[in-house]
Amino acid sequence: MRKLVSAALLLATLVVGSGAVRPATAHAQATCGAVLLRGSQWLQGAGVDVHSNGPGQFTGQSCGGVSTVTPAAQYGYGWQCVELAARLYQVRGWGRVYANGGPTAGDYRYGAQYIPEGSPSLIFHPVTTNYVPVPGDLVIEAGATYGHVSIVDHVEPASNGQTRIIAVEQNASLTGWHIYQRSSGAMTGGYHPLKGFLHSPKNTHVDHGGTRRGYVALGITSTGSLMRDGTFISLPLNLAVHRGTSPSIVPTSKGSYAAAYVDVDGYVYFVDGQGRRLSTGLKPALGTSASLALDPDNNPWIAIQNSQHALVVWSSGGAQTLPSTLAPTATPSLVFTLSGSYFVAFPDNTGHVRVETSQATYDTGLVARSGTNASLAVLIQAQQLVVASVDVAGKVQVASSPGGSSPYAFSTASPLGISVLAGTSPSIVSVGTSGYQVAAVTTQQQVRSMGTLGPMSSVLGTLRATSSPSLSVRDDGMIDVAVRGSDGFLWVITKGGTTRRPLQLATGVNPVITLLH
Secondary structure (H helix, E strand, O other): OOOOOOOOOHHHHOOOOOOOOOOOOOOOOOOOOOEEEOHHHOHHHOOOOEEOOHHHOOOOOOOOEEEOOOOOOOOEEEOOHHHHHHHHHHHHOOOOOOOOOOHHHHHHOOOHHHHHHHOOOOEEEEOOOOOOOOOOOEEEEOOOOOOEEEEEEEEEEOOOOOEEEEEEOOOOOOOOEEEEEEEOOEEEOOOOOEEEEEEOOOOOOOOOOOOOOOEEEEEEOOOOEEEEEEOOOOEEEEEEEOOOOOOEEEEOOOOOEEEEEEEOOOOEEEEOOOOOEEEOOOOEOOOOOOEEEEOOOOOEEEEEEEOOOEEEEEEOOEEEEEEEEEOOOOOOEEEEOOOOOEEEEEEEOOOEEEEEOOOOEEEEEEEOOOOOOOEEEEEHHHOEEEEEEEOOOOEEEEEEOOOOOOOOOOOOOEEEEEEEOOOOOOEEEEEOOOEEEEEEEEOOOOEEEEEOOOOEEEOOOOOOEOOOOEEEEOOOOOEEEEEEEOOOEEEEEEOOEEEEEEEEOOOOOOOEEEEOO
């Protein structure tokens, strides 16, 4: 009753062209058995707790051993994917979930892909049918080894005309959420080929939609450890981070998140949506951080400033050093277009904000205040680039390319009238297909945002913001800003208000936030 990963995992195949990959010695995961998602937070409040498999995350190893003594707490190998499904069905009285493909299935007869054969009281619907799953149905994935199983939470329309099946899973996600895409007779988004749905006749749930997946924020504690906060749960990730650096975070297409950070030895690590950890072999300049982006195929790319102040862009194919020389404290901003081209924005050693690719360097016309960074976004509709930075007078300025052109000639700087707190930088993100939103911390140390979604400002009571803001916008118009308050805690700002979170942050470190897809 386990799920084992294929030998062709990302971590086994990534290489670095300019230096050896340092081995991944741990997962960016909570301790064994830590709750990733409460049962009250999914399946219309009728779910069960989703646990972390600790260092065994996304492997066939069960960190929690096996137990069926208290079915509501654990029912099988903890904390494998099958255990979650078996526990839910046992607690709800929906029938036995048991994986057994029989002798003809070979060595992996007890893998998740054989749940239908081992659970004859449940009704199986192949993925090629037009069956519409209901909350509580199981999604069965067939794999060369054990396969995988997740549980449907709800179904919702997708912007591309298809539907999304929002599922919950164990031992395969940093958040417990998983997203599949479905069209007529076809389904994508699995770790393995999709086999079908399993329904219990005793399950009477009707789809009423579900809650949004919310946000995930990462921050560095005063002890130098990486900590995760989110809509549903806060927990330590048991990873030590280099002092004075900040993490980078992006959402994944499967409902989780990926991250990059600088470890205590000064090397950049990448963490994928399953919690697998890889050292890129890169070592950024002291006091600078890494910038992470995923290309259209969800492959990781990372940009840093190296110790010679050169721009380095890393991917699974190797590390490439680009011609520009960066300002000594600059952390580059990396983005991808839908066509698969990457762009990096940064202030160079003269203070001019430039955008660089592997083929060319473009002058945005912006001149950045010393000690600040530039932020870059892509407006999808015409592959237009938009850059935000702080000018020498301390005000937010924006420049954009005309879109769809090569070379990318940038327009004259457009000031936004926001005076920015010294030492902080703005954040810019795309909105929809043709708009953008900017967030900054003002000289009064309050958070202000403006753009396509309208103006938004926040007063932290008698407190003040002390870090650069991190901004995230989702296609449904949801907007979140994360910032460190003068009380040392993480503050999350939305249009609905401002909330102090329980995460206490180290001084001088910027928290980062992303809204889950």
